[in-house]
Amino acid sequence: MDAKSAEEFLLKKDALLENPEELFQAIQSLKNDRKFSDCQDIHVKLGESYQGAIEFLFELGTWLTYIDDNLNSTRNIIESVVMETILQTYDRNKAISCLSDDHLSSTMDWLSKMIQSHTWRQTIYELAQQPRNEDCPFLSLTMPCIAVNEKLIGELIGVPLAWNTLEIFLKCASYVLLPLLSVGDSISEGLYLNSVAFLDFSQKTPEDHSSPEPDTKTILGLNELILPEFYEKGTDSHASEEIQNARHLLPYFLEMGCFSEHGYLILQSLLQCLVRKSKGHTARKLSWLLEAEATRRNRDVSRYTVYFCGAGDFPQTMQAMCEILKQHELLQPHVDHLYRSCSDNPRSRPLVELLRNPVFVTLLADALFTNRSELAGLEEKYAFLYVWASNGGEATEQMTAQVLQVASTCKHWHSMSLSGVAIRSFRDLPQLLDVVACNRSVAFGIFRFLRSTFNEKRIDFQLNLESMKPFCILANELAEHNPLLRPPLLALYTQLIAAGDEYVEDLSQLEYKRMLVRSMLHLVTTGGQFAISVIERMEHLYRRHHMDVSLVRQFVQELLDLAGSPFSNAFLEALHPLVTDPEISAGFKMTSRDLTNEFVEHYERTFPSGEETRAAQ
Known part of the structure; x- marks a missing residue:
């Protein structure tokens, strides 16, 4: 130097x-x-x-x-x-x-x-x-x-900067996919349905990226809210550890797939190869789930979607579907072309795969069951495509007629003024309740209708609870007969309760939330295993100050009355924090004291040392 x-x-x-x-x-x-x-x-x-x-x-x-x-x-x-x-x-x-x-x-x-x-x-x-x-x-x-160091790959699945290197991305993809695929068909059908049930096309188009992208932590929290059930109840308890690990890795899988275009293409290519080579449906469910998540994040993946369907013999049909998915809109000339293709080739498997796209099915449900678009004589065509796509190529005249009947009633409910909605709704309830249990296409359409109505008329319902009652009755009936729609209904109730309105009096909001709590309690009666999810969601709302303590107290009292002794270990662990919370327990009625005391005694006998271990469900 x-x-x-x-x-x-x-x-x-x-x-x-x-x-x-x-x-x-x-x-x-x-x-x-x-x-x-x-x-x-x-x-x-x-x-x-x-x-x-x-x-x-x-x-x-x-x-x-x-x-x-x-x-x-x-x-x-x-x-x-x-x-x-x-x-x-x-x-x-x-x-x-x-x-x-x-x-x-x-x-x-x-x-x-x-x-x-x-x-x-x-x-x-x-x-x-x-x-x-x-x-x-x-x-x-x-x-x-x-x-x-191969042992450190598990740390890199949460570091997007590492995914820019192809070799590392493939290692991370393998690390995440293997546990997800190993649980096989234990993955619930409701997981995919939940991801589709909350798609929203009203705010932006795929070309609009004005909203900031959520970070990984936000995504994890959102998936915990929207995708509460990962596996089918009743699976082998010895596999619970594998299932919990797969549930933990699912948000990372979605984040990796939506991080970049090349990441989405690589993961979908791997899954499509597995779809063709494996006999199970796990890879297909994960593929649909990734596509729905990419759509929710405003990614345009339309060209990959139509390519992977294997409908190369129908190039014009593929182009028509691509334009619909790209614009998130039912463009009439393209819809007409899809209708003709389905009518001329009713048994074509590639066409079935092409039209079973979650975005397309949801767009059709919204057009039929809500008041967002005027169909002007095209109802039968839309209903046929909706039934055909949602039922894997099967579309009978009876199913199409049921969809048209219910869709017409729902749109009338949606468009009616507040003064007349309760009277008209109660008169139409019986015919709706008759078809809720027998047609899953109708059930999904009704959920999209309820989601739209509850969100758009939230303030109106708070000011006039009578007008809300028929919608709650319909939602309860939907939960009674459609297990796959219970998680999305619970997520919908959670969102409605958490969304406060500063221009509405506190007393009106309290009564409005009380009615939603009753609907959450009704979910408990539909299946014992689902009670744990409802309790966890209630505690989530209470700890984040979205729920008045009087409502939580009412929930606990009615839930104990419904459940009765003996209690399962999972139920004891889930409800114990609410029962023993000082603010909640201080206001219990004398008639409920015996039930709460019995619950606490049962808990102390089951966990004498105070060590809480999650019971196998």
């Missing part, structure tokens, strides 16, 4: 904290130069460049005061301070300098040691999650170094 380079080095910000070897070489170079023969000149140069060395030495002195304490505790304190500083002051431009030819060898040496520590890896993951570091070369280099 010559004198000029040495002087530039010493004038750098915080040169005292640079590489000790380089610092020593720079000082020696200046000492050997006549111009800087005086050591005082060198000290002046170092002092001029000082910015934070004293602060660093002060921190070092503070850490040394812990030297007599536990070694691990001291190390944790030091690491926490350093990592917090790194997270706040990380400079990607300085980090890039570590990758120069002169420093690359030493960088790889200390980096390989650093990533062996779980704590430092977590710091790297947190840096990688920050938007300003989404394309940082240093962090991008770190990901393959971590991925070399």
